[in-house]
Amino acid sequence: MTWLVTGGAGYIGAHVVHALHAAGERVVALDDLSTGVPERLADLEDVPLVTGAVQATSLVAKVLREYEIEGVVHIAAKKQPAESIEKPLFYYRENVGGLESLLRAMDETGVDRLVFSSSAATYGNQDTDVLTEDAVCRPESPYGETKLVGEWMIADVARATGLRYISLRYFNAAGAARPELADTGVFNLIPMVFERLTAEKPPLIFGDDYPTPDGTTIRDYVHVADIASAHVAAVRHLASGVEARHVLNVGTGRGTSTRQVVETILEVTGRQDLTPEVLGRRPGDPAISIASAERIRQVLGWSAAHDLRAIVTSAWEGWLYHHPEARRVATTPGG
Numbered sequence: 259m260t261w262l263v264t265g266g267a268g269y270i271g272a273h274v275v276h277a278l279h280a281a282g283e284r285v286v287a288l289d290d291l292s293t294g295v296p297e298r299l300a301d302l303e304d305v306p307l308v309t310g311a312v313q314a315t316s317l318v319a320k321v322l323r324e325y326e327i328e329g330v331v332h333i334a335a336k337k338q339p340a341e342s343i344e345k346p347l348f349y350y351r352e353n354v355g356g357l358e359s360l361l362r363a364m365d366e367t368g369v370d371r372l373v374f375s376s377s378a379a380t381y382g383n384q385d386t387d388v389l390t391e392d393a394v395c396r397p398e399s400p401y402g403e404t405k406l407v408g409e410w411m412i413a414d415v416a417r418a419t420g421l422r423y424i425s426l427r428y429f430n431a432a433g434a435a436r437p438e439l440a441d442t443g444v445f446n447l448i449p450m451v452f453e454r455l456t457a458e459k460p461p462l463i464f465g466d467d468y469p470t471p472d473g474t475t476i477r478d479y480v481h482v483a484d485i486a487s488a489h490v491a492a493v494r495h496l497a498s499g500v501e502a503r504h505v506l507n508v509g510t511g512r513g514t515s516t517r518q519v520v521e522t523i524l525e526v527t528g529r530q531d532l533t534p535e536v537l538g539r540r541p542g543d544p545a546i547s548i549a550s551a552e553r554i555r556q557v558l559g560w561s562a563a564h565d566l567r568a569i570v571t572s573a574w575e576g577w578l579y580h581h582p583e584a585r586r587v588a589t590t591p592g593g
């Protein structure tokens with residue numbers, strides 16, 4: 259089977275393309291290169307990279323036909339909650355409009371298998387700490403809303419057409435399988451702390467008065483290499499021909515506090531001389547967000563293999579690759 263990976267030149271997309279390729283799958287990547295970087299796929303000579311947007315329905319249909327694609331892994335999307343509050347229509351156009359276009363192209367060409375990148379942002383603030391897929395979702399941002407609408411759109415299409423799908427709700431993706439594949443955006447805790455260290459400033463912690471053991475927020479950090487292996491498992495499951503209509507969390511089932519992440523970063527970079535600066539809470543941040551990892555274990559037999567230290571070490575190697583000037587601030591370059 260040949261799989262199309264949309265957003266294949268992005269941070270998560272490129273990890274998925276490499277993992278599928280290493281697992282022996284035939285892969286075609288599609289990316290509009292708005293944030294994707296073609297070099298991430300440069301060493302994969304037998305993986306064509308088509309430059310184009312998922313909104314271009316006829317282009318996508320042509321790619322599906324020409325490469326005899328039998329399944330799609332749809333990762334192309336905008337993913338910054340804060341930006342989505344400023345630009346809701348942009349997020350609806352990119353994430354909801356993009357998916358609608360892709361589903362139309364798939365319907366036209368008879369492609370009936372889909373893995374969809376959803377997010378823990380669909381949950382929003384919940385009363386429980388460990389989130390199961392049956393929770394009633396209350397997204398806090400247009401970004402989370404577009405991911406939830408995407409899940410609904412896919413479920414509706416599946417009811418009408420028999421589409422087989424697995425929607426994967428990623429928790430906090432971080433780390434890199436190889437430095438070249440690292441996230442180049444600075445929108446999440448780990449790269450934001452690296453940016454502070456590079457500027458010779460102490461890390462910031464947004465709030466230490468949450469109802470948690472150390473007062474800081476708790477998240478479920480999952481190594482992007484594990485997220486990629488979850489896609490390999492999802493693709494194999496869909497390829498086996500079984501009926502599949504699943505929404506699955508992709509997380510470790512373990513929570514780590516912001517303070518613990520910051521301390522691990524200071525250890526890995528050898529900067530334990532620095533004291534994090536505590537600011538007020540960032541609006542909209544839930545206190546605790548931890549995946550229940552039960553359902554994905556049962557359905558796909560998948561569980562995460564990497565711990566927080568592996569995440570932070572690999573993320574730091576990626577940061578140094580993209581920001582060589584940061585070497586001067588670390589006492590243990592490379593961790």
Ligand SMILES: O=c1ccn([C@@H]2O[C@H](COP(=O)(O)OP(=O)(O)O[C@H]3O[C@H](CO)[C@H](O)[C@H](O)[C@H]3O)[C@@H](O)[C@H]2O)c(=O)[nH]1
Binds near residue numbers: 338377379540
């Ligand atoms: O310099 C910083 C940066 C972040 N934080 C805190 O660290 C925690 C994690 O923040 P991130 O921005 O890394 O991640 P979020 O949990 O806020 O959101 C991420 O995970 C969500 C799913 O859980 C969504 O997928 C979302 O798109 C993605 O950015 C938050 O409490 C945040 O306030 C700090 O204390 N200091």
